[in-house]
Structure formats: C-alpha cells, structure tokens
Amino acid sequence: MNADQRVVVVGAGPYGLATAAHLKARHVPFRVFGQPMDGWRSHMPGRMYLKSSPFSSSISAVVPGRRLEDFRAEEGRAPGGERDPVPLEEFVRYGLWFQQRTVPELEQVTVRRIDARPGGGFRVLLDDGEEFAGTAVVLAVGVVRFAHVPPELAPLTRDGLVSHTADHVDFGRFAGQDVAVVGAGQSALESAALLYEEGARPTLLARAATLAFGSPPRTDSPADRPLRERVRAPSALLGNGWPLVACSRAPAAYRHLPDRVRDRLLHTVLGPYGAWWLRERVDGRFPVRCGVRVVAAEPDGRGGVRLLLDAADGQAAELRADHVIAGTGYRVDLGRLDLLSPELRRRVVTAGGAPRLSAGFESSVPGLYFTGLAAAPTFGPLLRFVSGTGFAARRISAAATRQA
Ligand SMILES: Cc1cc2nc3c(=O)[nH]c(=O)nc-3n(C[C@H](O)[C@H](O)[C@H](O)COP(=O)(O)OP(=O)(O)OC[C@H]3O[C@@H](n4cnc5c(N)ncnc54)[C@H](O)[C@@H]3O)c2cc1C
Structure with missing residues (x-):
C-alpha cells in the first residue's frame, strides 16, 4: 500500500x-x-x-x-x-x-x-x-x-450584542448585566443557571408553554431499577423508555424511515428538556417567560438590545437586555x-x-x-x-x- x-x-x-x-x-x-x-x-x-x-x-x-x-x-x-x-x-x-x-x-x-x-x-x-x-x-x-442563531437575532451578532451558547466558556464577564437567554433545551437552561450563579441577571425566553426536566434516577445503576419499571421503560444508552431503546439499538433501521418521519423523530425524541439536576438551579431563581417568541431585535441606543416578543396569548411585549444569548441549538x-x-x-x-x-x-x-x-x-x-x-x-x- x-x-x-x-x-x-x-x-x-x-x-x-x-x-x-x-x-x-x-x-x-x-x-x-x-x-x-x-x-x-x-x-x-x-x-x-x-x-x-x-x-x-x-x-x-x-x-x-x-x-x-x-x-x-x-x-x-x-x-x-x-x-x-x-x-x-x-x-x-x-x-x-x-x-x-x-x-x-x-x-x-x-x-x-x-x-x-x-x-x-x-x-x-x-x-x-x-x-x-x-x-x-x-x-x-x-x-x-x-451553531444556529435565529434570523431575528443573527444581524446583532456582528455588533457583539447577540452570541450563541457555543461562544462561551465563562459567563463571569456578564456579572451585573441583564442577559436574555433564548431557548428551552439543556444548553439554554444551564447557561441561564450559570449566568445567575455568576452574578448576572438572566431572563429565560422559551417558546414552549412550560419547561421540561428529566426525572431523577431512583438508583445508581440502571440494572438495579425495579423489574416492573424496567419492563415498562427499559434502559438504553439514550435513557429509559421504549422509544429511546429503539433509537439506541436500531440506528441502522432509522435510516430506512421516510425523510419526514426521521426529521420529526430527530426533533421530538429527547428534546428540548433539562437534565433532572438542573431543575432546582432554575425554578424560582430567575425570571422565566414561557410561550413567547422573539419576533424582532434591535440596538436600544444605550449599548443594549430591545427585544420584541410575541406571546402565545397574542400579547406583544418588549424586553431590554445588555446582551442576548441564543441557546437555540x-x-x-x-x-x-x-x-x-x-x-x-x-x-x-x-x-x-x-x-x-x-x-x-x-x-x-x-x-x-x-x-x-x-x-x-x-x-x-x-x-x-x-x-x-x-x-x-x-x-x-x-x-x-x-x-x-
Ligand atoms: C453544550 C453541550 C453539551 C453537550 N452535552 C453532552 C452530553 O452530556 N453527553 C453527550 O453524549 N453529548 C453531549 N453533547 C453533544 C456532544 O457535542 C457530542 O456528543 C460530541 O462532542 C460530538 O463529538 P464530535 O467528535 O463529533 O465533535 P466535537 O467534540 O465537537 O469535536 C470536533 C473536533 O473537530 C475538530 N475540527 C473541526 N474542524 C477541523 C478542521 N478543519 N481540521 C481539523 N480538526 C477540526 C475540532 O478541533 C475537534 O477536535 C453536548 C453538546 C453541547 C453543545
């Protein structure tokens, strides 16, 4: 050779x-x-x-x-x-x-x-x-x-007013600042928790009607779970439950599903939710606004960003932040x-x-x-x-x- x-x-x-x-x-x-x-x-x-x-x-x-x-x-x-x-x-x-x-x-x-x-x-x-x-x-x-930044926010990345979670190793520089975090998955939730713990004032903006978190495991080893639970929701590499067993054990078969079905499963199986141990670091710690969508963003003339939000109930609202972090996957x-x-x-x-x-x-x-x-x-x-x-x-x- x-x-x-x-x-x-x-x-x-x-x-x-x-x-x-x-x-x-x-x-x-x-x-x-x-x-x-x-x-x-x-x-x-x-x-x-x-x-x-x-x-x-x-x-x-x-x-x-x-x-x-x-x-x-x-x-x-x-x-x-x-x-x-x-x-x-x-x-x-x-x-x-x-x-x-x-x-x-x-x-x-x-x-x-x-x-x-x-x-x-x-x-x-x-x-x-x-x-x-x-x-x-x-x-x-x-x-x-x-890394995906929604089109409503993307133009402000050039001014440094918007970033993606992938841009950050340390949130310490945001201490004392108002930061809007967009998203409801693990990255958005954990970034907001870390911002809060490092002295910033985060507000989480999520399209979902409520935040979702995993359930705390009852045992340290999946094999020690009670038999009835293991039958109802068996353990697999991706977690517990028959859909996760199928996705963990049969990725080769997944390839043969119609495009539409694969696309739907990719976005619905395992997402978006926070790990079980994040709940206590989010609930009641900082403002969370669920059921809202960012429809526009512009510099506010004071070094920050003005966000226009569309709520699920049809009410428009505004939010000002020093910086926006897209936790949008x-x-x-x-x-x-x-x-x-x-x-x-x-x-x-x-x-x-x-x-x-x-x-x-x-x-x-x-x-x-x-x-x-x-x-x-x-x-x-x-x-x-x-x-x-x-x-x-x-x-x-x-x-x-x-x-x-
Ligand atoms: C915030 C966050 C949390 C996550 N948590 C988990 C978790 O808990 N568990 C889990 O299983 N997965 C998790 N993931 C998913 C995780 O990123 C992937 O499972 C895993 O890192 C993918 O590995 P990879 O090798 O494909 O990519 P990466 O780990 O991203 O590695 C990419 C590599 O490519 C190299 N590279 C890129 N371009 C070039 C180039 N032009 N020339 C040479 N080298 C190049 C980089 O230097 C790097 O070495 C998480 C992802 C994120 C973003």
Missing part, C-alpha cells in the same frame, strides 16, 4: 478519536487531525455538567480499558452512577487520556481544504502548508460550525463546511442541508464519510451523543477497510 492509500480523519473529538481507534484496530493506515476535545474545551461553559450519565459517556475503542469508568479507576475513584452527573472538566480529562493512550499519533493541525482528485480520492491541505493525498476522508468536525448545513471545496460540496447529495449517507456513513461522493452530528439526520438521535461513537466507528472502519 503506498502513502496515498490511507484514510484521513478530520476532527479529534469523541467521534474522530473513536474512528481513528477502530481504523487502527483493523490495521487500516490513517492520519488524524485536530485539537483534542476542542469542542468541549473551547465551546462549552467550563462549569457545565454532562447531561448524559457516566454509563453512556464513554468513547468507543476496540481495545479494552478505555471507558470512563477505567479512567476513574486509574485515578483511584469509584465508577460513578446515574445520580452523579459528570463535570465537564472531568470528561475533558478523560478525552485527553483516551487520546494519549489510544490515538497518540494524532496531529494537532487544522485541515484547511479538501479537494477531489481527478480519477478518485482526495487532496488534503493542512494549515501548516503540507499537502497530501488520501483514498478516503472521514469528517468528524463536530457541532460548533453548525445546532442545525446541520453542508453549506457551512467551507473546508470542503465548492466542487465537493456540490457533489454531496443532501436532504434538508444534511448529507445523505449510506449504511457505512459514506456520502454520494465515494470515499467521503460524515460522522457525529452530521450523521444524526440519517441515523437518528444516538449520533448526537458520545454513546453513538461505537456504532459509527464500527461501520466507518469496516467500510473504509474495504476501500483501502
């Missing part, structure tokens, strides 16, 4: 690292690029906790001894249970530990450009100027570039992947902005694979979480082995 016949993995978060680990186990030559765990280190609040339990927060490796509980054991700590949310800082340390042990060949360089080569394969240009060829490319570039949009040449982007067949993928995560361009959030519209909600790394990495490494 010559040097051109190798797989290029772009991204060093859980999905890129798991892909590299599985390729390595199959002896497929690869190069992997990116800053390890950068999505978690540079685009999430440092004082955040994971919403997923320790039981479903391990990065997949083929070799044994790489689970979150193995990392904890090595630090001399107990494995942790459903009732112990994982601090972000610990998960980042686990990810770096995983990378150093499993994928030490990671190259901490950014991939600037990927072009198609005449006759097949790809030409890859790195930020340090190196250019080389590969037979296949796996894009594991994460969620940050898909992420939307896959191939048009934002500017590291792919325009020609490659044109050749990728999409549905609703996301690439259409084969059972092996390959797009309509032979040898071009997408994993992580970009694959969620095809394989369902499992791919939005770390617990999907095993399914994705097994399939991609098997397909790439056939290609190499």
